[in-house]
Amino acid sequence: MVIVEEKCMQSVPPPPYAPNGTAPPPPFPGGHRGAIKLSDLAPHLLLKIVYMMFPQTPGINEGKIERQRKTLCWLSTHLRLVNRSFYIACAHVLRSTYLPAYNSMIRPPYSSDPFPFSSSTSTSSVETLQRETKVLDLFIALKVHEDVMLDDSSLHLEREDSFKDLFDLMQPRSRLEDLVRHYGVREGVVHTNQTGVNASSSSSSIFRGNNSGTGSMSTGKQTSDPAPVPFSSLSISFSPRRVGLVLTASGRKRTIVDVARTRDEKLEVTAKKLARQLKAWLSDC
Template structure:
């Protein structure tokens, strides 16, 4: 048996102990340690992005096209390509397109009708759920966008070929039916919210409006003040030489009849309402289910012909709707 002298002379190494090792904890996470994101075209502020879109319009004529023809092609490119990239480009492109074609759109409105695709005070639904930023509660705004999509296409076709003739009745359905119907829906929404018969909240999330509560409070306070301040009938003067005066009873005021309890009106959500529009009559239609189920006509009123203003028809619809809900 051979024994190595090195093993005998040197003792074995000490055992491994984890406590003898001092491990430094990793540094805390810092967002500044990450590299900054690369700047992109859509990361610019909205006003700079809008200026870039405006700069895309040519300012000089081309080889075989004039300046206006090139700009109309740029509008067609904005409507058909650039606005579909993302949300930032959509907002910038629609700002340019709507401001360009809005005067022409308003000039084609039929005589007794009105138009307001961009109201000064746009109401927002009183709900906690966030709404998509590109959706608008104004029903006439999509009609303007539909007109823009049709007009930019026709302008480019007319510039490209002399054989393409623009039809006179191309916008007939748009301004005879779609525009007055959507405008009437906006007016019904405005008057209905004011009267407390329509709410902007989604179905099942009714939030009472301040106008209805204040009106009910004012009516209650007015009636209570009327009851408390009702003057009592004056007492007739007592003659001094009347022996039988002490046996007469003072007439008591008759008690007021009890006021019948008013039925609480539950407003209808505007997202489920639409308007049926024709020359002779208009009606308010409600969709019963969100999956495109059956519809029912709530109110239907007659029109006085083509010369009747939309505001008059909207007020009549709201008046009839209030009578139906309070019945």
């Protein structure tokens, strides 16, 4: 039996809440207020969610391998494009999955290193200096499409030349650019400082100095320690027999170094020759 006293029924309500000047703690880490979005989660949690999108139990609707390939295609063509957070998580999964297939396509004597300096789920996965990473991403975009088409129809035939341009030209060229960056920084003739020396002004001054015909900078004095070239202004013109180093400044392109190579010459050897020739070219500026 419950006895309710009459005085309790007639008690006045509690006073209204009065803030004491201190803000309540945020409902989520990081200061989020209101509803939190899925992309606001920590990178490792978002990556875990992406992994959970893959089929966990075989035998539902279709084979597990086919469903996995469809999920990979969906990551590449849809989820990856939602925002930056999803791009990083999807890129991590896609690159890790397709790297063995990519490496199997590398043709001797070429080498490969397509992953960024930090392959973790961070901003470096988007803003990477590693130019071969773009070739890996192009390979993935083509590969996921071909895999799904093969699963959907036995009549689909993968063309033998589908990946020819990627691995005959784009892969060795981008890999060579990465190697030139590596050896050029070591030689002190290339820099990767994105916030330091302005790339366009630095390259333009090199253009002016080399075009003066006097072998000196605009001051007329020989510099014993020439300024390094920004890597963002350098690119490679690639062919099986010759390789050129191209400098771009103010919308102008100019081949500043040109070296011969043999078909069986490793890219590392060619990159070292280009770095040495670049050092000599800068000394003459």
